[in-house]
Amino acid sequence: MTANTAPRFTAASTAAEVVAGIDLTGKRAVVTGAASGIGVETARALASAGAEVTLAVRDRAAGERTAADITATTGNTAVRVAPLDLADQVSVAAFTANWDDPLHLLVNNAAVMACPLTRTPEGWELQFATNHLGHFALTKGLHRHLAAAGGARVVSVSSSSHHRSPVVFDDVHYTEREYQAWDAYAQSKSANVLFGVSATTRWAADGITVNALMPGSISTNLQRHVDLEELARARAAAGVTEVRRKTPEQGAATSVYVATAPELEGLGGKYFEDCAEAGPFVPGANRGVADHALDPEAADRLWEVSLRTLAG
Template sequence: MTSSAPITTSFTAESTAAEVVDGIDLTGRRVIVTGGASGIGVETARALAGAGAEVTLAVRDLAAGERTAEDLIATTGNKRVLVAPLDLADRASVASFAAAWDGPLHVLVNNAGLMASPEIRTPEGWEMQFATNHLGHFALATGLHRALAAAGGARVVSVSSSAHLRSPVVFDDIHFRERPYDPWLAYGQSKTANVLFAVEASRRWADDGITVNALMPGGIRTRLQRYITEEDLDRMRALSGGPTAVTWKTPEQGAATSVLVATSPLLDGVGGRYFEDCDEAAPHQPGTRRGVAAYALDPEAATLLWQISIDTLAA
């Protein structure tokens, strides 16, 4: 690991993924982007393919994935854009994807997500947002650990959110079996889990040369918000001015921090951190929507979550 000084870059909230990766050659690198057929996943994949990487879109909807792949090939000229089926809420699907992967993996972008959904449960009874956003990506990354270690200097990108400020991981009742279900608290704790995963994976996998960082992409209107009503969005838009302002980004801008975490030489050997607007985030200040909560970087919580995740998936 490098020094603990915060990472800062010349990029801003307005920077695009293409600008962030400009001048970086990813020829010979192999990348997976979950949820690569929609939203910021498309623009993350486009930027990485444009820099020469082989990019696999890991998607639930294969037809949408194929359409996206054709678009990326046409716009980047890179024919090494592949599509593979992956349902993060299905343990068998994740295991099958990991087992089918052959050879090294240089970058895993855990991008897919579910936001503020109504109460849905997997066949195992797991709350769907936690199952998809955290457990599925946890199973995927650990299932691909050998491929990541084989790459030498591999990176895992954990797409979190400022919504992690809404809730720590409530270890006593992760799946809302005792407390009333709240879609935003469920989303929030799943996004905290994404940061805690980065903390613990970086610690465990440091000797394998694997670094894991989390990030907040920004507010982008995509299919991620399909469960959010226009009234909800109006309330978000009304938070204009001051420290709680919602600033909407384009998908190209929303993908920038993911691409930075995946590719920037400034992050060589750097892991277990949380980024926003292309810089490492400062500690959260009450009354704002920025920064990272102390509980999301807590090493003891990160270790506990790792063990619970292993136990849950093995049950």
């Protein structure tokens, strides 16, 4: 499917509508950050289609409550919970070491947004460490299980905020420049898209595709660090005059679409919004994908930087 093909769904479509008629029986899925927000609705939709779903969460108690709710609403008892802190590489390594099955769907949903400057024990800026490096290490650590599934899909939840900044390779972790919370978030979301570009190329022979998406504007726990007045000013400065709000069920729709739509089989390295492949970035419209997020040279550079960073 391309940006010029008429979409089957719209911005108002829900995750349940997107997955209707799709049978995921026998498929295994992992959804990070699945104890709140659109992660819950993503996991619920996949479970409703028959998938065995693992909720990868920092708060195990919250994950267990979510799993019980999903089972109650879908009738699917194969909803698991596993601890995962993406900012902690020991936690990421433990998750991948404990996974011992083919993995058909990996939804890299968890994120930190616009938080005050915080560093991991390695000195990495928290948003980049969580949103990109954590998911990079997780996906790479699960590579053989994804390859074993045959036709596995990886879904990275990005954001229209990626328009604001490319990955600034000269100072990714804000050791020299002044920290700007929204710019740090933006470069981590650009990294989510670039990861898909490089991973799809590198893993094509394994049948693995990686795509990124913009879920829409949704009120969730992700905004816990967000100053709403500051956000309004940032949008105004970017020329964004209208923001269409979505429910969590609508916000999860594009994640579920990218994970399950038959017409996307074998398609990777793309960016989606409103359940369709996005066109080029349109300034002021808060839509489309920026050129810097699809640049193959930047994607390859990010891959190598990520490997070196994780190797210490």
